[in-house]
Amino acid sequence: xxxxxxxxxxxxxxxxxxxxxxxxxxxxxxxxxxxxxxxxxxxxxxxxxxxxxxxxxxxxxxxxxxxxxxxxxxxxxxxxxxxxxxxxxxxxxxxxxxxxxxxxxxxxxxxxxxxxxxxxxxxxxxxxxxxxxxxxxxxxxxxxxxxxxxxxxxxxxxxxxxxxxxxxxxxxxxxxxxxxxxxxxxxxxxxxxxxxxxxxxxxxxxxxxxxxxxxxxxxxxxxxxxxxxxxxxxxxxxxxxxxxxxxxxxxxxxxxxxxxxxxxxxxxxxxxxxxxxxxxxxxxxxxxxxxx
Numbered sequence: 092x093x094x095x096x097x098x099x100x101x102x103x104x105x106x107x108x109x110x111x112x113x114x115x116x117x118x119x120x121x122x123x124x125x126x127x128x129x130x131x132x133x134x135x136x137x138x139x140x141x142x143x144x145x146x147x148x149x150x151x152x153x154x155x156x157x158x159x160x161x162x163x164x165x166x167x168x169x170x171x172x173x174x175x176x177x178x179x180x181x182x183x184x185x186x187x188x189x190x191x192x193x194x195x196x197x198x199x200x201x202x203x204x205x206x207x208x209x210x211x212x213x214x215x216x217x218x219x220x221x222x223x224x225x226x227x228x229x230x231x232x233x234x235x236x237x238x239x240x241x242x243x244x245x246x247x248x249x250x251x252x253x254x255x256x257x258x259x260x261x262x263x264x265x266x267x268x269x270x271x272x273x274x275x276x277x278x279x280x281x282x283x284x285x286x287x288x289x290x291x292x293x294x295x296x297x298x299x300x301x302x303x304x305x306x307x308x309x310x311x312x313x314x315x316x317x318x319x320x321x322x323x324x325x326x327x328x329x330x331x332x333x334x335x336x337x338x339x340x341x342x343x344x345x346x347x348x349x350x351x352x353x354x355x356x357x358x359x360x361x362x363x364x365x366x367x368x369x370x371x372x373x374x375x376x377x378x379x380x381x382x383x
Contacts (some may be wrong), residue, residue, distance in 0.1 A: 093136055097169045100162040102129040103141065107159050111149055175208060184213045185360055188224040188236035191305045192281075193325045193347060197370045205363055212359055220278045228350055234360050235351040237367065239280060239322065247348035250371040253323045255281055255342035257333040263315035266333045274300035274308045274317035281320045281345070288340040322347070347371055 105115035106126065116123045134141050141155035151159060189198055202214055217227070221238040228236045243249045259266050271289065273296055275282040289296050300311045312319045313329050322345050326332065333339065352364035 095136070095165065096133075097166060099129045099133045101166050102126050103133055103155075104159065104162050104166055106130065106142070106149065107151060107155070176210060182211045183357070183359065184215060185235065185357075185363055186215045186217060186233045187363065188217045188219065188227060188233040190221050190224065190237065190239050191218050191276075192279075192321055193237060193239060194218060195325060195327050197325075197367075201363075201366050201370050205366055209359060209362070214363065220276070221280055222278065225350070233351070234357075235349065235364055235367070237371075238348045238350065240346050240348055241284075241343065243346060243348055245350070246353055247350045248352060248368075249346045250349045250368050251347040252344055253325075253347070254344050255284065255320045256323045256326075257335060257339050257342070258312060258319045258321050258326050258330050259333045260313050260315035261329065261331050263331075263333075265312075265315045266318050266335055266339060270295035270297045271339075272297060272299045272317040274298075274302075274311045274319050276305065276308065277301055277303055281342075284343055285320045288342055292340040294340070 102115060102119060102121070105118050106112055109115045109118060112123055112126050112130070116126045119126065130142065137154075137158075139154040139158075140152050141158060143150040143152050143155075198216070202216065205212070205214060217224070217233060219227070221240060224233065224236045224238060227233050237250075238247070240247075257266065265272055271294055273285070275285070275298065286296065299317050300308060302308060308319055309327065309330065311317050318333065319330075320342060321330075323332070349364060349367060352361065352368070
């Protein structure tokens with residue numbers, strides 16, 4: 092197995108950028124002979140001529156031009172890794188509050204990407220209801236919070252606006268039953284809107300699950316014992332949007348709001364806020380799958 096050396100690639104890039112070994116040596120704080128030796132080793136490793144030395148100035152061969160693009164990327168990635176892992180400025184802890192029902196699918200991806208970029212920064216994820224998170228944020232208990240609300244309030248910014256949809260089991264039929272069996276959290280902000288829409292449509296309903304546990308709700312719904320509502324695009328993979336064909340009422344749009352981004356003095360908090368902003372804006376609407 093042959094392995095490319097970053098130091099050798101760095102010398103190669105420097106020669107290509109400066110147009111000669113002498114200038115590259117000065118830039119790299121190496122002797123001219125050291126740079127020449129590194130280039131020779133690189134050519135021997137690859138078994139290719141990378142530099143055209145036939146003229147008065149050094150030029151890249153076709154193979155050298157091809158290698159240059161890869162070399163730039165490898166050197167840049169090396170420097171990024173070293174910078175991220177050794178820069179003591181990127182340390183600390185960020186407390187991020189997110190409502191239970193919008194953790195999936197964005198938050199796991201955001202946490203993974205953020206940890207890759209800032210491995211020394213700990214993100215403490217707090218999940219609760221919007222009302223609780225706003226109270227914690229007002230008391231300084233969270234650096235950033237996301238909320239689900241019907242409007243933009245206070246110093247928040249809306250990072251996504253999506254409709255509420257009816258959610259049921261894959262290939263389920265609970266949505267056809269009357270009274271309609273519902274499963275909701277006791278403090279869920281979607282609950283009164285769903286009930287209001289059902290009452291306005293004259294559809295009888297009964298609350299068969301009232302709990303503080305999202306797992307309990309998801310288990311009940313996935314067993315086809317009740318239906319639930321979620322923001323479009325945030326349902327877990329084992330539940331489905333209900334293709335009810337108008338048998339259930341439409342539900343209002345819901346805003347996902349971000350608090351704390353504007354007042355963040357820590358640049359790393361700002362980085363996390365920007366990642367959240369971009370990730371939620373990029374949620375694609377899932378394909379509607381009939382559970383009829």
